[in-house]
Amino acid sequence: MPSIQTVLRDENRRLRRPFRLVWTEVDRRLRFPIRLLAGFVLFLALAGAGNQFRPTLLSGGGPLVRTVNMIGRQLPNAVGLTLAVVVAALLIDRRRLTDLGLQLDQNWWRGLVGGTALGAGITLFAVGVGLTTGYYEFIGFVRPSHILVWILLAIGGAIFQLIFVVPEELFVRGYLITNVVEGFESVRRVPRWLAAGIGVLAASGVFYATHTAGKGEIVGAMMGALSILLGLGYVLSGDLSVPIGIHFGFNFLGVLAGTNAQPASVLRITSSTTVQGSLALPLEAVIVRLVGAVLATGLLVVWYVTVGSGLQVVPDLTRPALRWKDN
Secondary structure, three states: OOOHHHHHEOOOOOEOHHHHOOEEOOOOEEOHHHHHHHHHHHHHHHHHHHHOOOOOOOOOOOHHHHHHHHHHHHHHHHHHHHHHHHHHHHHHHOEOHHHHOOOOOHHHHHHHHHHHHHHHHHHHHHHHHHHHHOOOEEEEEOOOOOHHHHHHHHHHHHHHHHHHHHHHHHHHHHHHHHHHHHHHHOOOOOOHHHHHHHHHHHHHHHHHHHHHHHHOHHHHHHHHHHHHHHHHHHHHHOOOHHHHHHHHHHHHHHHHHOOOOOOOOOEEEEOOOOOOOOOOOOHHHHHHHHHHHHHHHHHHHHHHHHOOOOOOOOHHHHOOOEHHHHO
16 A cells, blocks of 8 residues: 555655645645635635624613624624634644734834824715715714713724724735735746735725625725725735724724714714615715725825835735744
């Protein structure tokens, strides 16, 4: 009976061709298309399982209770998606989690603050234009019972946004783009900028598909286009802080401004036509947000050209920090 080594390797100790199609001996791990497929399977399994469990933590109908229950219903999905990325990164990719844009140094936190300001600016721009031109109607301010109550509501609203923004960015930008850029850049004659472009477009396609499924074609198209800005922020910095910040600022300012009405909303605004039932989001607001995303992309490019490391795909995206190399 032949040994396992005889089955796997030829007389020159090289892996036989069928095995070389799925395994790379240099990195001692699966090739990137298979790693991506495995990551998506984990995503569908674990995040899908989390979606099936949406507990109601508290009874009652007050704003604080509603906020706690929002967080509780979203948390299982966030845990499932995060667990999918951790398992895929550590066991399938055999890389360190810091390799997915989680180098939590001073620059990382600076990128988070800057990204949040940029994302909030896009939504603020759309709301300001809407109130000025008339596609939004201002009804009034939401008056909480006490300022401390509103602070708790705002903190809860921010936590709610973060528990799905962070796992989404960890998977779509951190896991997906990192693997695609690394995989395509290793192909002969594929320059790094093209590999990064493929990664950004792939992530945009995933964002379009996931948001279309829950919120319709127009919202899906808007988020797919915004995803290009998020992907650009990632490939130019190598940090998840920039896309997390932009995504969080974009969403949370919508909560405060009332376009995504929640207990923490400060303004009460409405629109006669919307493209998604739970959001005050008319088609004009979608278009203006896209204009804002283009302007934000220009600001991001200017920042990296003048202050950052220049307009280049960071080399670390193609240099995986594999765990076994330190063993």
